[in-house]
Amino acid sequence: MRLDRAPWIALPSILLVSNLLFAASYTVQKGETLYQIAKGHGTSVEALTRANPGLNPQRLHAGDLLQIPSGNIPPSAPTPAPSPASSSLTKPEWVRIKKGDSLAKIARDRGVSIEDLRSWNRLRGDTLHPGNLLRTRPPSSNPEKASPRKTEPPVPAKSPASDLIFIPPVKTMIDSAKPKLRDWEYIVVHHSGTSGGNARIFDAYHKQRGMENGMAYHFVIGNGSDSGDGQIEVGQRWLRQIQGGHLASESLNEIAIGICLVGDFSSHRPDPRQTAALIELVQYLRKLQPDSRLKFRLHREINTKPTECPGKLFPAPAIHEILD
Numbered sequence: 409m410r411l412d413r414a415p416w417i418a419l420p421s422i423l424l425v426s427n428l429l430f431a432a433s434y435t436v437q438k439g440e441t442l443y444q445i446a447k448g449h450g451t452s453v454e455a456l457t458r459a460n461p462g463l464n465p466q467r468l469h470a471g472d473l474l475q476i477p478s479g480n481i482p483p484s485a486p487t488p489a490p491s492p493a494s495s496s497l498t499k500p501e502w503v504r505i506k507k508g509d510s511l512a513k514i515a516r517d518r519g520v521s522i523e524d525l526r527s528w529n530r531l532r533g534d535t536l537h538p539g540n541l542l543r544t545r546p547p548s549s550n551p552e553k554a555s556p557r558k559t560e561p562p563v564p565a566k567s568p569a570s571d572l573i574f575i576p577p578v579k580t581m582i583d584s585a586k587p588k589l590r591d592w593e594y595i596v597v598h599h600s601g602t603s604g605g606n607a608r609i610f611d612a613y614h615k616q617r618g619m620e621n622g623m624a625y626h627f628v629i630g631n632g633s634d635s636g637d638g639q640i641e642v643g644q645r646w647l648r649q650i651q652g653g654h655l656a657s658e659s660l661n662e663i664a665i666g667i668c669l670v671g672d673f674s675s676h677r678p679d680p681r682q683t684a685a686l687i688e689l690v691q692y693l694r695k696l697q698p699d700s701r702l703k704f705r706l707h708r709e710i711n712t713k714p715t716e717c718p719g720k721l722f723p724a725p726a727i728h729e730i731l732d
Contacts, residue, residue: 442456504540504542505536514544532675573685597704598667637681
């Protein structure tokens with residue numbers, strides 16, 4: 409999954425300006441907006457603007473040095489209510505790992521413990537992969553959405569309709585595309601490269617990257633962090649039957665359905681419920697388009713640019729044996 413967020417770099421300093429206490433200065437990274445920076449530091453655009461006289465929010469440049477106010481935002485500058493997409497983007501908060509980063513450094517910069525970072529990101533060791541996203545706040549918990557993590561085996565390759573487990577909650581949404589079903593040729597599976605996330609979070613990321621149609625995938629399968637373990641989420645691209653944004657080739661995006669499994673399968677295997685949901689979803693989508701057997705591919709098997717996605721630990725042989 410390609411989520412282009414610039415890394416956060418905090419430079420310690422203590423300044424007192426305009427009766428506001430500043431705990432740090434911050435170097436603007438390429439592509440960042442003032443809104444992103446404000447949210448990432450628990451403040452508002454208005455507070456940042458007042459703290460940096462002469463700053464033009466529309467002309468923010470990489471390398472600019474901003475003073476970050478600490479403490480509560482003054483009442484005269486309330487934080488604007490974020491849109492639902494923005495709320496899902498900023499809760500939980502992530503940091504993009506860059507070369508040379510370590511858990512100790514990120515823990516120190518974020519004011520959290522190494523043990524918390526390991527727990528929030530389900531890390532078994534200290535190895536970090538540059539380019540991936542690391543959760544720096546506890547995952548949101550929604551008992552109505554996030555089901556307990558289970559270890560039951562994947563559903564059988566041929567399961568009667570009455571035994572469907574993961575499709576029924578979203579069957580109506582999937583079926584709503586039937587009257588305008590596109591002539592799809594491929595189903596492509598990705599991993600998010602993150603420890604958590606859901607369709608709303610990914611939609612917010614991709615919109616910030618300039619993708620006007622939002623989330624690049626047609627479906628997301630959760631891992632129990634920000635949505636249920638094995639929960640299938642249906643994206644707008646499927647509901648509207650429009651091309652994906654998940655492959656490097658525009659011509660392939662026109663004919664390829666994108667399914668993203670939440671997780672970083674370069675460091676761990678997908679959950680059994682996720683693989684079960686993937687098998688069930690692919691089989692169901694094929695039933696909707698029986699005259700043209702949808703070919704199943706991993707991202708790395710079809711992308712025109714080299715990629716490891718969906719990760720070296722994705723059980724490719726076993727899944728191909730069932731779905732090919």
